[in-house]
Amino acid sequence: MSCKISKSALINGLILAAVIILLLALPAWAGDPTGTATGSAADIPAAQAGTPTLEELATAAGKLKIGLNFVWTLLAGFLVFFMQAGFALVETGFTRAKNAAHTMAMNLMVFLVGAVGFFVLGFGLMFGGLGAVANLGGTPPLTHELTAGGWGLLGLKGFFLSGDAYDVGVFALFLFQMVFMDTAVTIPTGAMAERVKFSAIVLGSFFIAMFLYPIFGNWVWGGGWLAQLGAKLGLGHGAVDFAGSGVVHSIGGAAGLAGALILGPRLGKYRNGKPAAIPGHDIPMAVLGTIILFFGWFGFNPGSTLSGSDLRIAVVAVNTMMAGAVGGLTSMLYTWWRQGKPDPSMMCNGVLAGLVAITAPSAFVNGPVACLIGAVAGILVVxxxxxxxxxLKIDDPVGAISVHLVNGLWGLLAVGLFADGTYGAGWNGVGADSYLGVAGQGVTGLFYGDPGQLVAQLINMAVAFAWGFGASYVFYKVLDKIIGIRVTPEAEEQGLDIPEMGALAYPDFMLTFGDTYSTEAISTGQPAYDKRRREVAVHN
Structure with a gap:
């Protein structure tokens, strides 16, 4: 039996439904559509509900401010974490298809290893003696610093986030700083890609997360000796690095340089002393990764205020945006002029170079100077x-050394040159004095009247390179002697996906190679080629 509804009955039913809905909507039954009645004195905790005292109002205002800072800091940390996806896409796109699973896996693994290493040891070494972070409610447990003659060397509190480090302010600081550490740990994977053992990156990531990064980070951000150059020696505000051009990028880039130098170039990279291009397999992937990194940088730099109530966030965000944009633009135009084509890979590296360079000075410079810093970075990376x-004939498959080490150092130098004194009063305990309500002096560079700040920045640059490269070179050299950090020539020729990971990134495709290495090349690991090597993807 079937039931048919006539067309007229259907129309009448729809009209009736519409009338009913209209009748229900006509009365002003809304609760509080404008929000004017939502949030009142009744929402403030008080001994007598609805009539809070002045002290109770002040307490509620303080909690609101710190709560806003917490939300902003954590949200910024989440943005920085998403940068890991950007790094994975950029590095994988700039390398060959036969190594895609290996490169992607490295970028995932370094976060897993880095998080554990920083939780166990790194955070305590870096921030154990920091003292109060007012924007996060004080973090009172972080007050133990190893010193020598009054100069800070290492933190001694906060390991495993245990004991009285079980504190909301400490936990918020840990999450934000942990994702910064992860950026530093990720950088060497690009410089060492396509010929490094996965196990070497695992051990190297523990080393960076637990020792290399946090020790230097303590010296600059944890109240250590570089930060004290201003208070103790009168060198400006001491070493100033707002969001990590030096602490994050130069240290990561220096570690990548040391690893790439010990590994040596990829097979086939140099023939008769001249470099041969080894194109990446997926430029669109790398471009997408660059856009993701650009997006994440709005957590990286503005987030470093650790405060949603610090209105300087607007200046930091715009400076970050403009330096990245101008860096990519100048790199594109310069490459276009020199080579006749706007190379998309160099455009990506120009964007990243501009973002790295503005990371240290982003809070201390004006908009035109931010554009200048980005423009220099775009040319400098090329x-x-x-x-x-x-x-130097150092093989860096993705340009990580040039983007992060070189432009990280440029960012530190830019603070010493261009900081305009409008922000940073009290930074590292310098310039916080005021008289009759007039704010103290902010961070000021050479061109605005303080040569001492430039001296502090030059010391910061020298120490960043010496520590980052020197300690990493020793570590990778020792590790190479113990386990060997480079894969065999056969594995490198085949691609690292199967030999190192046991899985192909693209199992539906077969990678074939038109040219092969000579017997001498396989036995010695030298790039002796019979003719130019080709890599072709052929569908099964």
């Missing part, structure tokens, strides 16, 4: 890639 590739 020159640097050529210098490492052609002059």
């Amino acid at each position: 020159w640097s890639v050529y210098f490492f590739d052609h002059i």
Whole structure:
């Protein structure tokens, strides 16, 4: 039996439903559509509900401010964490298809290893003697610093986030700083890609997360000796690095340089002393990764205020945006002029170079100067890639050394030159004095009247390179002697996905190679080629 509804009955039913809905909507039954009645004195905890005292109002206002800072800091940390996806896409896109699973896996693994290492030891070494972080409610447990003659060397509190470090302010600081550490740990994977053992990156990540990064981080951000150059020696505000051009990027880039130098170039990279291009397999993937990194940088730099109530966030965000944009633009135009084509890979590295360079000075400079810093970075990264590739013959598959080490140092220098004194009063305990309500002096560079700040920044740059490269070189050299950090020539020729990971990134495709290495190349690991190597993806 079937039931048919006539067309007229259906129309009448719809009209009736519409009338009913209209009748229900006409009365003003809404609760509080404008929000004017939502949030009142009744929402403030008080001994007598609805009539809070002045002290209770002040307490509620303080909690609201710190709560806003917590939310902003954690949200910024989540944005920085998402940068891991950007790094994975950039590095994988710039390398070959036969190593895609290996490169992606490294970028995931370094976060897992880094988080554990920083939780166990790194955070305590870096921030154990920091003292109060007013924006996060004080963090009172972090007050134990190893010193020598009054100069801070290492933190001694907060390991495993245990004991009285079980504190909401400490936990908020840990999450934000942990994702910064993860950026530093990720950088060497790009410089060492396509010929490094997965196990070497695992051990190297523990080393960076537990020792290399936090020790230098303590010296700059944890109240250590570089931060004290201003208070103790009168050198400006001491070493100033707002969001990590030096602490994060230069240290990670220096570790990548040490690893790439010990590994040596990829097979086939140099023939008769001249570098041969080894194109990445997926430029669109790398471009997408660059856009994700750009997005995440709005957590990286503005988030470093650790305060949703610090209105300087607007300046930091715009400076970050403009330096990244101008860096990519100048890199594109310069490459277009020199080579006749706007190389998309160099455009990506120009964007990242501008973002790295503005990371240290982003809070201390004005908009035009931010554009200048980005423009210099865009040209500098092109020159640097050529210098490492052609002059020093150090093989860096993704340009990580040029982007992060070189432009990280440029960012530190830019603070010493261009900081305009409008922000940073009290930074590292300097310039906080005021008289009759007039704010103290902010961070000021050479061109605005303080040569001492430039001296502090030059010391910061020298120490960042010496520590980052020197300690990493020793570590990777020792590790190479113990386990060997480079894969066999056969594994490198085949691609690292199967030999190292046991899984192909693209199992539906077969990678074939038109040219092979000579017997001498396989036995010695030298790039002796019979003719130019080709890599072709052929569908099964």
